[in-house]
Amino acid sequence: MEAETSQAAAPDMLKDIIIDIRELTFSRGERIIFDGVDIAIPRGKVTAIMGPSGSGKTTLLKLIGGQLAPDRGQVLLEGSNISRMGRNELFKARERMGMLFQSGALFTDMSVFDNVAFPLRVHSDLPDAMIRDIVLMKLQAVGLRGAIHLMPAELSGGMARRVALARAIALDPDIVMYDEPFAGQDPIAMGVLVNLIKRLNQALGHSSIIVSHDIQETLSIADYIYILADGRVAAHGTPAMLRDVDSAQVRQFVQGLPDGPVPFHYPAPDFMQDLLGGEIK
Amino acid sequence: MIDRIQRLGHKTLSKVAAFGRSGLILMHALVARPQPLVMLPLLIKQIYFVGVLSLVIIVVSGLFIGMVLGLQGYTIMVDYGSEQAVGQMVALSLLRELAPVVTALLFAGRAGSALTAEIGLMKATEQLASLEMIGVDPLRRIIAPRFWAGFICLPLLSMIFAVVGIWGSSLVAVDWLGIYSGAYWSNMQQAVDFTDDVLNGVVKAVVFGFIVTWVAVYQGYDCIPTSEGISQATTRTVVYSSLAVLGADFILTALMFGDL
Numbered sequence: 001m002e003a004e005t006s007q008a009a010a011p012d013m014l015k016d017i018i019i020d021i022r023e024l025t026f027s028r029g030e031r032i033i034f035d036g037v038d039i040a041i042p043r044g045k046v047t048a049i050m051g052p053s054g055s056g057k058t059t060l061l062k063l064i065g066g067q068l069a070p071d072r073g074q075v076l077l078e079g080s081n082i083s084r085m086g087r088n089e090l091f092k093a094r095e096r097m098g099m100l101f102q103s104g105a106l107f108t109d110m111s112v113f114d115n116v117a118f119p120l121r122v123h124s125d126l127p128d129a130m131i132r133d134i135v136l137m138k139l140q141a142v143g144l145r146g147a148i149h150l151m152p153a154e155l156s157g158g159m160a161r162r163v164a165l166a167r168a169i170a171l172d173p174d175i176v177m178y179d180e181p182f183a184g185q186d187p188i189a190m191g192v193l194v195n196l197i198k199r200l201n202q203a204l205g206h207s208s209i210i211v212s213h214d215i216q217e218t219l220s221i222a223d224y225i226y227i228l229a230d231g232r233v234a235a236h237g238t239p240a241m242l243r244d245v246d247s248a249q250v251r252q253f254v255q256g257l258p259d260g261p262v263p264f265h266y267p268a269p270d271f272m273q274d275l276l277g278g279e280i281k
Numbered sequence: 282m283i284d285r286i287q288r289l290g291h292k293t294l295s296k297v298a299a300f301g302r303s304g305l306i307l308m309h310a311l312v313a314r315p316q317p318l319v320m321l322p323l324l325i326k327q328i329y330f331v332g333v334l335s336l337v338i339i340v341v342s343g344l345f346i347g348m349v350l351g352l353q354g355y356t357i358m359v360d361y362g363s364e365q366a367v368g369q370m371v372a373l374s375l376l377r378e379l380a381p382v383v384t385a386l387l388f389a390g391r392a393g394s395a396l397t398a399e400i401g402l403m404k405a406t407e408q409l410a411s412l413e414m415i416g417v418d419p420l421r422r423i424i425a426p427r428f429w430a431g432f433i434c435l436p437l438l439s440m441i442f443a444v445v446g447i448w449g450s451s452l453v454a455v456d457w458l459g460i461y462s463g464a465y466w467s468n469m470q471q472a473v474d475f476t477d478d479v480l481n482g483v484v485k486a487v488v489f490g491f492i493v494t495w496v497a498v499y500q501g502y503d504c505i506p507t508s509e510g511i512s513q514a515t516t517r518t519v520v521y522s523s524l525a526v527l528g529a530d531f532i533l534t535a536l537m538f539g540d541l
Contacts, residue, residue, distance in 0.1 A: 062410075065413070065414050067410060067413060067414070087309065087418070091413075091416050091417070091418055092416070094413065094414055094415070094416040095415075095416035097414060097416075098414075099411070099414040101407045101410065101411055101414075102407075103406060103407050105406060105407035105408055105410065105411035106408075106411075107408055107411075108406070108408070118415065119415045119416075122415065122416070122417055123415075123416060164411075167415075
């Protein structure tokens with residue numbers, strides 16, 4: 001049975017949409033990443049984008065942020081087509097977005113404090129004392145107030161990502177995009193981050209988009225989930241809906257099974273044939 | 282055969298596209314509403330990194346090249362009894378050709394490669410993408426101050442190179458080999474014309490500054506964001522900008538002095 005759960009099944013949540021992706025097609029060279037994908041991101045909710053590696057989750061965030069342009073289709077931010085925006089309009093729209101990059105992407109020539117203060121200094125006229133207080137509050141939220149004077153090179157990967165999270169939410173944006181926020185975090189930090197993302201979403205009312213492989217953590221905070229596979233939306237719905245979906249593809253992904261419709265191996269000739277007679281071409 | 286033509290066509294098209302892209306990048310970086318309060322501190326910081334930190338290599342090279350010119354000039358000209366004209370020969374060589382060209386080549390190796398590597402690394406570590414998502418245009422914030430810094434610094438470094446070179450030559454020719462200093466300096470003063478020699482040399486340095494810095498920032502911004510990609514881009518910066526400088530030097534020399 002096809003895993004698509006109709007959007008009519010969750011009408012309340014999807015009535016108020018902040019980002020509407022319609023018939024999105026995008027390819028890199030010969031490889032089709034998205035083939036007519038429709039995704040609606042509800043306002044003020046946590047939406048998770050999940051799927052196997054290479055299914056285009058991070059690419060989707062770049063398309064939403066206007067860093068990539070679709071081959072066909074539209075990415076609408078409150079009705080405005082992001083790919084049709086002029087350069088200035090696009091940068092204005094991005095001021096309403098915060099993004100947590102997978103690598104953290106901290107500015108290496110600035111301290112932790114200056115990294116978090118950067119968006120505030122660029123986009124606001126707040127006095128230095130107030131910027132300092134906001135930075136302290138954001139760093140306190142991610143548990144790194146004590147690291148305020150460290151340089152990015154002195155942080156572990158997990159710490160760098162938490163500083164990047166503090167920077168992403170510094171301006172209290174309308175939309176926050178998280179690219180693999182839980183990767184590389186220890187169990188304590190992971191638990192804190194899960195709660196933090198949920199709390200931020202509830203307290204500030206912004207719309208969150210999480211791209212993640214961590215199924216249990218994501219299912220525990222997401223209001224709505226899209227599962228991508230083979231360039232299409234394999235399933236979408238609330239966590240409860242997805243747990244009951246009767247689709248081998250979705251079950252394999254949600255339960256982390258090695259065998260199923262999603263292959264673990266990259267396409268290759270027969271293993272035995274390769275071992276016995278093949279040569280590297 | 283068809284394959285070869287196809288490959289050649291593809292390569293030509295991609296070069297033309299890259300040239301167009303580099304022009305667009307420069308245009309977006311430079312054509313914008315001026316923000317002196319934001320840009321000035323960034324520009325000063327880059328002038329320090331690109332210009333001040335290049336001073337040592339420029340001064341030392343200028344000194345030695347001037348000394349070599351003085352020595353070679355003396356040993357050749359002494360046979361004709363015209364060693365008094367060493368100052369004139371050294372000044373004209375440095376002001377017209379050697380100062381702008383050698384400074385540009387050294388600048389490409391010292392500052393151009395550093396600019397490319399820095400911008401490329403910022404791209405590889407997603408710092409440029411992160412700036413974009415914060416709503417800050419990296420072309421304005423990262424590329425523009427670096428471009429202007431190179432453009433401003435290269436003519437200044439070229440002038441310093443020429444001055445140090447002339448001084449180095451006088452050390453050898455006057456202080457060591459014993460040419461009469463009055464003849465050395467007065468010959469130079471008579472032979473050097475401000476517009477034809479000094480100004481033309483500065484114009485060359487301005488053009489070279491534009492070329493070297495444009496190549497450097499474009500190669501960094503457009504590189505493949507991997508360690509291999511950055512390494513190739515850095516090499517390309519030095520090779521392309523050096524060749525472009527030498528080519529442009531011939532064209533400029535022909536325009537400036539071709540009617541003599």
